[in-house]
Amino acid sequence: MNAAAGSNMTKLTKKPGTPAPCINDILPAETLCTIFLAIYRGKPAPFPPSEAQPLNQFHHELLNLMLVCRAWQSLINKSPHLWTRLWVGRGMKSLWTSGSKVPNSDGQEWLEAVRDRLKKSGELPLEVTVLPDRIVDIAKTATAIDSTVHRWERLDISYGHHELLLPLARRVPTSASDIQKLLNYPMPVLESLHLGPILEEGVSGIPYTFLIDVNLPSLSRLSCRKHLLLTTSAHLLTTITLHGIDTDSLNLQRLSKPIMFPSLVELRAIRCPNILELLTIFLAPKLRKLVNGPNDGDVDDDWGESPLHEFPTLPSYENLLELQWGDSESDLDVLTYILSRCPNLLRFSNYVHGFEGVANQDHYVSYLPAHLISRDASLDSDPLCSRLEEVCFDLANPWQVEELAKARPSIKRVRFLNDPSTIYRGMQDPVERSEWEHPFGRLREKVDVAVGMDSWH
Numbered sequence: 243m244n245a246a247a248g249s250n251m252t253k254l255t256k257k258p259g260t261p262a263p264c265i266n267d268i269l270p271a272e273t274l275c276t277i278f279l280a281i282y283r284g285k286p287a288p289f290p291p292s293e294a295q296p297l298n299q300f301h302h303e304l305l306n307l308m309l310v311c312r313a314w315q316s317l318i319n320k321s322p323h324l325w326t327r328l329w330v331g332r333g334m335k336s337l338w339t340s341g342s343k344v345p346n347s348d349g350q351e352w353l354e355a356v357r358d359r360l361k362k363s364g365e366l367p368l369e370v371t372v373l374p375d376r377i378v379d380i381a382k383t384a385t386a387i388d389s390t391v392h393r394w395e396r397l398d399i400s401y402g403h404h405e406l407l408l409p410l411a412r413r414v415p416t417s418a419s420d421i422q423k424l425l426n427y428p429m430p431v432l433e434s435l436h437l438g439p440i441l442e443e444g445v446s447g448i449p450y451t452f453l454i455d456v457n458l459p460s461l462s463r464l465s466c467r468k469h470l471l472l473t474t475s476a477h478l479l480t481t482i483t484l485h486g487i488d489t490d491s492l493n494l495q496r497l498s499k500p501i502m503f504p505s506l507v508e509l510r511a512i513r514c515p516n517i518l519e520l521l522t523i524f525l526a527p528k529l530r531k532l533v534n535g536p537n538d539g540d541v542d543d544d545w546g547e548s549p550l551h552e553f554p555t556l557p558s559y560e561n562l563l564e565l566q567w568g569d570s571e572s573d574l575d576v577l578t579y580i581l582s583r584c585p586n587l588l589r590f591s592n593y594v595h596g597f598e599g600v601a602n603q604d605h606y607v608s609y610l611p612a613h614l615i616s617r618d619a620s621l622d623s624d625p626l627c628s629r630l631e632e633v634c635f636d637l638a639n640p641w642q643v644e645e646l647a648k649a650r651p652s653i654k655r656v657r658f659l660n661d662p663s664t665i666y667r668g669m670q671d672p673v674e675r676s677e678w679e680h681p682f683g684r685l686r687e688k689v690d691v692a693v694g695m696d697s698w699h
Contacts, residue, residue, distance in 0.1 A: 266313050274314070278304060282324050287369070290436050290465035290483050303327070322364035330356060330383060331373030342496050343386050353386050360390055367395040367431060372424070374416040374440050375401060384424050389428040391424060396664040399424070400438035416440060418450045425471070427457050435461060438470035439486070451492050472501055472523070482524065486680045489519045494650055506560075507531065512594070522554045528561050532580075535568030537592055558581050563587065568594035573615055581614075581626045590614075590627060591634035591657075598659060598695065608635050611642035615649045628652065636660055640682035647689055656685065657692045 268275075281592035287404055301309070308315040315627065317614060318324050325458075348543065360368075368390060377383050421440060437452065452471040461476040465483040482503070511517055511534040516533045553576075562584045567577055568591075592610050614627055630650050634657040635643065635672055647653045662682050685691060690698040 289434055307313045313681050322366050325362040326366050326368055328370045331376035362693050368393045369396040371398040380420045391429050394429050394432050396434040398436040401440050406577040425454050433460050436465040436622050437471045451697050478505050484514050485512045487514045489516045516556055527561050529559055531563050531564040533566040553579050559584050564589040564596050566591045589632040593636045608638045611646040644681040655690045655698055661693045
């Protein structure tokens with residue numbers, strides 16, 4: 243046994259009548275820091291952040307560890323990597339709980355706590371969450387933290403209302419100009435930016451379009467909820483997620499022309515009516531994945547009954563390989579037009595992946611398979627989706643899907659989110675039942691079929 247091993251065995255051996263060895267005497271500080279860092283980072287925060295994300299962690303994530311002993315508290319306080327997450331607006335619990343004092347008009351006590359956390363982070367990159375509705379004065383707060391914006395890697399501007407947070411008295415209402423000023427800071431290392439529904443109803447709750455003119459050379463992910471945020475200089479932006487963006491309510495007069503996103507490969511529009519108008523704003527020649535829907539209820543689509551020649555002109559998306567269309571089937575003309583602009587499409591789904599639990603809850607049978615075959619002949623001489631390899635339907639008639647597979651021999655995989663057998667097994671009419679059962683069996687012999695979330699087979 244070598245000397246080091248013998249030394250460790252001696253530390254771990256407890257002699258009768260002597261106290262147990264302290265973990266701080268067994269593990270070196272570097273090992274403890276590694277353990278603390280793994281706990282601190284934990285599970286990576288989702289992007290875009292979920293509205294259901296709890297905001298009741300008022301203190302540092304490692305507070306319980308800091309309360310174990312003074313040695314651990316000192317070690318955590320001196321480790322910059324354990325102070326790289328900053329919540330601007332969540333603050334200390336003593337500022338919000340019932341019966342506590344309300345912070346003074348400039349929130350000086352709270353700002354000192356923010357400055358202390360920033361000092362402990364050294365010069366490391368930061369993940370910053372700003373909750374404007376939890377800030378006494380956002381303009382003064384922005385001034386207090388503007389010296390650190392060059393270190394921001396992730397910025398989430400969200401709405402901090404939570405049942406555990408009482409309304410903050412004597413605060414200055416957030417305005418669009420306050421948010422615009424915050425966004426105008428140069429952020430050279432910012433990679434992810436999320437803008438939530440931060441303007442309150444009754445103050446300035448109408449949707450707003452923010453246009454960032456500063457350079458964001460590292461931005462790769464952008465998410466907008468209710469309000470639209472656009473930048474003319476994010477040349478590395480690869481993913482845009484839009485949620486609840488209604489172009490009819492937005493002021494788009496500031497946009498003199500569409501914005502080019504040369505690196506954009508994925509555009510997600512969730513619960514956004516007027517997808518065509520959104521597509522006219524984003525010029526994305528490298529777009530590979532487009533997600534549209536689901537929408538809440540019936541959407542008043544201005545293009546639904548329009549002749550095809552009245553649609554806004556869209557470019558040909560030569561690189562688009564995947565389309566998820568979770569919108570209602572009332573706008574099939576819009577879908578047909580978009581499909582006509584995607585000559586190399588490989589994967590199509592009539593529901594949004596990630597929303598399988600809410601897809602087709604009424605279990606109506608989709609007639610999209612037939613629509614993909616009998617498209618409007620005036621569009622083009624080539625059939626729609628001639629290169630399709632994978633199709634996913636929430637619930638479709640197997641006979642129509644079989645016909646689609648015959649018309650598009652390139653199709654190799656078919657997914658039924660809802661099992662067709664649950665439909666035809668309950669049919670009383672034997673003829674009607676055979677129209678579902680037999681094509682489903684033949685389809686399994688020709689292509690890979692998956693039901694629900696099962697793997698292909």
